[in-house]
Amino acid sequence: DEALQLEIRIVPYGEDSRLLIAQDVTQLRFMERVRSDFVANVSHELRTPLTVLRGYMETLTEGGQDLPASSYKKMVQRMVEQTSRMQSLVDNLLSLTRLESGPPKPATVVQVPLLLDRLCKEANLVEAPEHAPVRLVLDSQVSLLGNETDLHSAFANLISNAVKYSRPSDTVTVRWSQEEAGGVRLDVEDTGPGIPKEHLPRLTERFYRVEIEGCRSKSGTGLGLAIVKHVMSRHDAELFIASELGRGSRFTCVFPPSRVVAGSDASRPNFP
Numbered sequence: 001d002e003a004l005q006l007e008i009r010i011v012p013y014g015e016d017s018r019l020l021i022a023q024d025v026t027q028l029r030f031m032e033r034v035r036s037d038f039v040a041n042v043s044h045e046l047r048t049p050l051t052v053l054r055g056y057m058e059t060l061t062e063g064g065q066d067l068p069a070s071s072y073k074k075m076v077q078r079m080v081e082q083t084s085r086m087q088s089l090v091d092n093l094l095s096l097t098r099l100e101s102g103p104p105k106p107a108t109v110v111q112v113p114l115l116l117d118r119l120c121k122e123a124n125l126v127e128a129p130e131h132a133p134v135r136l137v138l139d140s141q142v143s144l145l146g147n148e149t150d151l152h153s154a155f156a157n158l159i160s161n162a163v164k165y166s167r168p169s170d171t172v173t174v175r176w177s178q179e180e181a182g183g184v185r186l187d188v189e190d191t192g193p194g195i196p197k198e199h200l201p202r203l204t205e206r207f208y209r210v211e212i213e214g215c216r217s218k219s220g221t222g223l224g225l226a227i228v229k230h231v232m233s234r235h236d237a238e239l240f241i242a243s244e245l246g247r248g249s250r251f252t253c254v255f256p257p258s259r260v261v262a263g264s265d266a267s268r269p270n271f272p
């Protein structure tokens with residue numbers, strides 16, 4: 001895979017000479033493969049929930065009235081889950097496109113403690129109790145000056161990754177706390193499988209996914225962390241990733257003091 005790929009062309013040169021042109025196409029071929037893997041992943045990501053939805057719908061239309069209420073409820077619950085899976089994929093595709101090319105969105109006061117509370121509750125609702133539980137620790141109540149849609153998208157990706165890549169016996173902790181220097185940080189920490197060191201520098205590239213042999217690979221498109229990175233840079237924030245195989249991972253977003261809005265200011269209308 002790492003081998004250099006050359007494309008060689010021979011073209012006429014003058015009366016009786018030939019010119020040999022060797023072009024290094026390693027990066028080009030790599031990008032082509034990444035792109036076609038991406039299309040395959042996106043198609044798979046849409047097809048799976050559609051197949052599941054269709055199956056449930058057929059069951060419900062064919063004999064839904066005769067089903068016990070509990071089975072009926074379970075099926076509708078699964079349909080909601082599959083729909084939200086498709087929705088987050090489409091949201092991610094639109095977010096990344098907008099973040100990569102669109103102008104920055106206007107900033108407002110975003111009440112991060114409320115946002116995190118909502119995200120953690122949502123994460124615990126989906127497919128409970130077959131996944132790692134999410135615990136929220138609010139050591140700070142400060143808000144951020146930023147764009148709510150973008151921050152929602154970034155934080156949702158970090159939390160859903162932690163849940164997705166962990167086992168049900170693991171735990172996920174989301175912590176919002178103040179930094180000594182006046183900034184504020186979000187830590188999303190899990191006790192999951194961890195990420196091999198060599199992958200860490202590339203995780204935030206779009207479409208980049210870690211394939212580990214022998215592990216059942218989880219569904220995904222490799223867009224989540226690319227979105228997180230873009231959103232952080234638009235908020236003058238930094239993303240740190242720490243991970244140890246077999247012990248877990250921690251994703252940290254550090255926001256500077258200029259982005260922090262204290263509790264009393266946050267409730268003031270039209271801030272700043």
Ligand code: ADP
Binds near residue numbers: 166190192220222249
């Ligand atoms: P996706 O989850 O769609 O593959 P992301 O950009 O969100 O894309 O993540 C990139 C890769 O980083 C994932 O494929 C996964 O291998 C790895 N990863 C992200 N978060 C975690 C985590 N909390 N624990 C283990 N691996 C993770």
